[in-house]
Amino acid sequence: MSQLAAHDLLASYHPGDGFCELSAPTQMQSAQVNSIVERLRRIPLDRLRERAQDAERELFNLGITFTVYTQKDAIDRILPFDVIPRVITADDWAVVEAGVVQRVRALNLFLADIYGAQHILKDGVVPRELVLGNPNYREAMIGLRVPHGTYVHICGTDLVRGDDGTFQVLEDNARTPSGVSYVVENRHLMLRAFPDLMDGIGIRPVSNYGEKLHDALIEIAPPHVPSPQVVLLSPGTFNSAYFEHIFLAREMGVPLVEGRDLVVENDRVFMQTIAGRRPVDVIYRRLNDDFLDPEVFNPDSLLGTPGLMRAYAKGNVGLANAVGTGASDDKAVYAYLPRIIRYYLDEEPILQNVETHICREPEALQYTLDHLSELVVKPVGEAGGYGIVIGPHATRAQLEACRATLLADPGNYISQPMVNLSVSPTLTDGGIEPRRVDLRPFAITGTSTWVLPGGLTRVALPKGSMIVNSSQGGGSKDTWVLEPAEAGRGARR
């Protein structure tokens, strides 16, 4: 017993005030979670450190990196990787999965509507100017039919877990969500570095993502093309997500092209090959709308291909994601998503939004003004965290300034309570300590929606930090979705 205690990796781990993804009582009801915890306990801290260092070195050698460009150099960095997995039970996952599928359905119906008959605007469920005045609303998409009514083929839904352990949606990413390469690579790394930890537990595989993605992309090819040519369109090697573009092209077995490799002729897309021009039927584009086609959008873009939108409008090429999905995933529309779900599906949302106050509505504005010091106030039009005021961390002067802007233009703001993100035991310089995490599951939709069992778990590595973004010291963990208990027993990976 004392022998065991001396080697207990988690002996000094205390989750603090957050919901713990490993040791919360509801998690520990699972026999699988218990065996993972038992196995973790037996790994000596210095061995764990060694294996963690080996794993990070491997990421570097394999070039699973993003490149930071300085004036005279290019430095490859890895996304820091924490070797202690984040575990999701089968029951919890069933809720997440159903909730994500529901949300993607609603987003697609919403997009078809706002670029079509606009019922939801006419019925006053979502304010007209919020959609039509949205900078990401693309008039080029009005009346344009997309295969199967699918606009959002790849969706990343950012989820957080508050103190009661309920998953809540923080954000939808319906444009070109990134991070899925880390989900798969993290798993491959764990399979090599910690086979002993995973063996026989029953963890759902993630390595078929590329196949599933390719299948869905084939489904949106123009009809009557016998074997559609899919390509991945990347902005090029300088893009920070370039590794992911490589990864996805490899996993699908398709060419990674840049705009200069493509040409549009008679409203058909071709790529330049050694055998001349060859038709392209589906493009998984990792390029923002603005850059896709200089004829229609940013005329200065050298990254895209002139004429692409003509080919798209004629139905001669499939684009994933569709153009104009940005009108569905910003903060303004996010606030209405629960109502959007009810409107189109006549269902209650399975995953709740983080409680959101829409300040254009008088009651919500009043509530926000009354509780300013407890709330996070976000401008709806901005991206990347600009203009956000975090009440609990703001000075008196900042709060007063915020109050003034709110009163001047309430329609431009929403407010939310601070969410105390859940924690996961994480290897730090000081031993095993709790660190905050979120979760981004990825959903693929062609004719139907499939959710990758897992998702990107981002972890805020600085002590006490709530910010999981990689630009602010965030890393990632492997995400283990457990097989249902019976199936898990004796199941092979």
Add this chain to the structure above:
Amino acid sequence: MSALLSRYAESIYWLARYVERAENLARILDVNESFSRDSRGGQNWGSIVTLYADEENFRERHGSGEPDAGSVLRYYLLDTGNTGSVVSSIRAARDNARTLRPLISTEMWAQLNMFYNWVRALGPEDVAEERLARLCARIKEGCQTHTGITEGTFYRDAGWHFYQIGRCIERADQTTRLLDVKYHLLLPRIADVGSPLDVSQWNALLRSAAGYHAFRRIYPSGMTVPKIAQFLLFNPSFPRSVLACVNELDRMVTEVRSRYHLRGGVAASEELDDLRSVLGHEPIDSVLERGLHEFIDWVQVRLNAMHSALGRDFFGSGVEQGQRQSA
């Protein structure tokens, strides 16, 4: 299997060229250090600068003093301002490999990535003369590891053909340069012909092309200029000879054109036909009589023409990515 993107064809061609270039450079530096001494017993480092026609850039970066071991080694191993240095070549190879990752094996990529990270971390202390032999051996080994991994893992489709084409064209070019400059540096000293010094210099030349032992097997006695020139230009079985490279180029170009029903490549094949009709058919004595330098010049012009033809027919826009100074 979809047709090979023009940009990929160009990248894989350059990837092969850059690795081949780095390997040849390591050979030349290594052999120069070990074997090539002038009459005063010092190494002739300036000849390497001449070999690559880098006199101007070298002076810009390392001053107008006589090139010595330190400056030449830094310039050709570490200097990122020299596009032909080992670090620049391996970096270019690695950057091409990165864009080619959907095409090449993970092992090819990981090895080049690690190799580059090792090369870029080298400092002046690592290229000191006393460590040079070991360093060059490691560079050659890194390049050969790449070649071996490629042979063992790279899928054999059109990409493989363009890889081989790049490798062979670079190798042929490097061999002609080596022969040209050594020949000119060494030959004028008629008085030295047959002297121990002369023998050791030709010896070095053969060794830098890894041809010494093969040469000895075919020519058990006597190391004469015509024999060496014959061997390095016309021997069909020595893998670094110009003829062997040209034969392989011809085989690859013909194969890729027929297997993938390519309309392009006619001009490249014609250049190769020209080369093949002369290499191995022209007696070496008449080549030497009319001037080795002129002959080599002609070979290089043909190789460059072939390179441009590939650019026009297969790479789309011509050739921009690599920097190649013609001889």
